[in-house]
Amino acid sequence: MATQELExxxxxxxVGTIWEEGGVIYLRLEMPGVDKSDLDVRIEDDxxxxHGKRSDLPKDAHNVVRERRRGDFRQVYTVDDTVDREKIEANLESGVLLVTLHLKEAVKPRRIEIKAG
Amino acid sequence: MRLMRMPNGVPGTTGSYFDWLQDEINRLFDPEAAELGPGLLDRPAAPRVDIVEYEDRFELLCDLPGVDENDIELTIAANVLTLKGEKKAPVSEERREKGCKLYRDEIWYGNFQRTISLPQGVDSENVGATSKNGVLTVSVPKRDEAKQRRIEIKSS
Structure with missing residues (x-):
């Protein structure tokens, strides 16, 4: 999205939940009302x-009750070198985005064999 | 009632007290802050809704991301619509114990309930509900007598 447009x-x-399980970091974000075609997940440098556009918000003219937040969903995370950028997956299902970030093999804890000399 | 430190203002004026009062009242009506306390019928974990009026129907839109349709119970009785359900934790207690590291958890989960009074003149027999992208849409049609009609003006 262009900066001007974003402004x-x-x-x-x-709102989200972030957890790590078996060398994989899961990022679960709640984005109700966002259609798959309106969702943009990208890596820009680090x-x-x-960014998810909401298309379900009614026009305000007839709103009787208005509690849901207005605006697109947007979140920016910094990704460090421990994450394998080639293996990032994103899955959107019933308003929940699940991003899977695999840790690089090098950063996973491993056992070092001790050789008897 | 708790004691509050009054703001320092310009001596001899009450201007700053009005500012303070304004802030207090704004805070009282702030929807963000209001969510923290339970309402008369709403539990703290009440999902947000929008209600929109159309010519022929009312539409209620509710954000329920990640909630299975089978976990939502929608009932209507005497113009009162009740939305009940359970939102499950994304990472279960069991998995947390099995070495899953939770870094950040911002969502609420558990049971939720929301009761909404509908205006007179709705057809509670023909309520329809659909769910898409984590948004539940409940459509409540108006009865014919409640619909707006244009009255023809006859020239004599």
Whole structure:
């Protein structure tokens, strides 16, 4: 998304859960109302940029109750060298985005064999 | 009632007290802060909803990302719509114990309930609900007598 366009767009930060399980980091973000075609997940230099456009928000003219937040979902994470950038996967299902970040083999804990001399 | 330190203002004026009062009142009506406390019928974990009025129906939109449709219970009785359900934790207690490292957890989970009074003149027999991209849409049609009608003006 171009910077100029972004400046004019209201964004909210999606709530998320981050956990590590078996050498894989999972990033789960709640993005209700975002369609797969309106979701953009990309790596820009050291940053993982996630942007999801909401298309389900009604026009405000007839709103009787208005509690849901307005704006697109956007979150930027810094990805360090321990993450394998070639193996990032993203899956969107019923308003939940799950990003899978694999750790590089080199950073995984490993056991060093001790040789008897 | 707790004691509060009054703000320092310009001596001899009450200007800053009005600012302080303004802030306090703004905070009272701040929807962000209000979510922390339970309402009369709403539990703290009440999902956010929008209600939109159309010519022929009301539409209720509710954000329920990651909640299975089978875990949502929608009932209607005498113009009161109740939305009930359970949101499951993304990382179960069991997995947490099995060496899964949780770095950040911002979401709420557990049971939720929301009760919404519908206006008079709705057709509670024909309520429909759909779910898409984690948003539940409940459509409540208006009864014919509640719909807006244009009255023809006859010239005599």
């Amino acid at each position: 004019k767009t209201a964004t909210v930060r999606p 940053q993982l940029v996630i």
